Amino acid sequence: xxxxxxxxEFAWLYDREWAAQFHREAxxxxxxxxxxxxxxxxxxxxxxxxxxxxxAELLARxxxxxxxxxxxxxLRYARKRAPGADFVLADARAFGFAAQxxxxxxxxxxxxxILEPAELKAVFENVYRxxxxxxxxxxxxxxxxxxxxxxxxxxxSVRSDxxxxxxxxxxxxxxxxxxxxxxxRWENAxxxxxxxxxxxxxxxxxxxxxxxxxxxxxxxxxxxEQLGMSADSGAGRSFFMAVR
Numbered sequence: 001x002x003x004x005x006x007x008x009e010f011a012w013l014y015d016r017e018w019a020a021q022f023h024r025e026a027x028x029x030x031x032x033x034x035x036x037x038x039x040x041x042x043x044x045x046x047x048x049x050x051x052x053x054x055x056a057e058l059l060a061r062x063x064x065x066x067x068x069x070x071x072x073x074x075l076r077y078a079r080k081r082a083p084g085a086d087f088v089l090a091d092a093r094a095f096g097f098a099a100q101x102x103x104x105x106x107x108x109x110x111x112x113x114i115l116e117p118a119e120l121k122a123v124f125e126n127v128y129r130x131x132x133x134x135x136x137x138x139x140x141x142x143x144x145x146x147x148x149x150x151x152x153x154x155x156x157s158v159r160s161d162x163x164x165x166x167x168x169x170x171x172x173x174x175x176x177x178x179x180x181x182x183x184x185r186w187e188n189a190x191x192x193x194x195x196x197x198x199x200x201x202x203x204x205x206x207x208x209x210x211x212x213x214x215x216x217x218x219x220x221x222x223x224x225e226q227l228g229m230s231a232d233s234g235a236g237r238s239f240f241m242a243v244r
Contacts, residue, residue, distance in 0.1 A: 006196065008073040009195050010071075011051065011077060013164060013185075014074070016162075019108065025230060025233035029140075033239050033241055035061060038061065038102065041062060041063070043063070043099065044058050045066050045068065045101045045104040045130060046058065046065060047068055048070075050077075051077035051081060052082040054105065054107055055067045056082040058085075059084045066086045069089065070090065092126070096129065100132045101135060103131075103135055103136045105137075105139065107140055109140060109141055110139070112142050112200055112202070113197070113198070117202070117206065120200075120207075124210055124213075124216070125214045127214075128244055136243060137216065140238065140239045141207065141237070142201070142237055143236050144201050144203070145236035147170040147236070148172070151169075152169060154166065162184065166180070167181075177198065178198055179198075182195075183195065217242070
């Protein structure tokens with residue numbers, strides 16, 4: 001997992017360019033995988049909550065929300081977007097709460113950023129500990145099909161206050177994806193940021209085994225398109241569902 005500084009530098013662009021669109025397009029999948037299971041007043045942990053787009057959606061649905069992220073800059077946006085939620089600066093690999101949650105959710109391939117299998121298992125064990133019996137854990141991951149197609153290549157954008165170029169690559173032998181972002185941002189003068197983000201490709205079987213070893217049951221893995229995401233937005237993405 002990258003140091004929080006990388007996500008701090010990335011937060012400004014993430015908030016403006018990608019997060020809102022993703023969560024809008026993921027809403028049908030989340031409706032089927034999570035929202036329909038939540039009673040009014042349910043306690044939900046938004047794990048790796050980013051800029052708070054999902055937290056705001058959960059609040060609007062009557063949930064009580066705690067958001068957790070390792071990036072203080074992400075949390076600054078989240079607190080403004082979802083002021084009714086509580087936000088905690090912490091690492092998904094090492095956290096704990098006295099309260100227990102009815103559901104834990106992690107979106108936008110956040111857990112692909114956990115780069116070691118043992119650390120991913122630690123995340124699952126942390127989630128298991130904070131869920132109530134019968135509580136749901138729902139998250140999505142980019143799978144190999146995404147890394148071999150969507151992730152590779154170059155994209156760019158030019159706007160009045162920002163110019164960015166994103167270059168992606170995937171090492172299939174190491175199962176490691178790399179995105180190099182060059183961002184020029186207007187801050188009373190042009191400032192350049194060079195950011196590198198890494199993701200690990202986990203086979204579905206490995207993820208399901210780690211969930212089982214952490215104690216979860218009723219395990220499911222569904223392609224995003226099966227849950228209602230479009231072929232473009234859901235390409236190569238899967239949602240995992242498990243019960244405490």
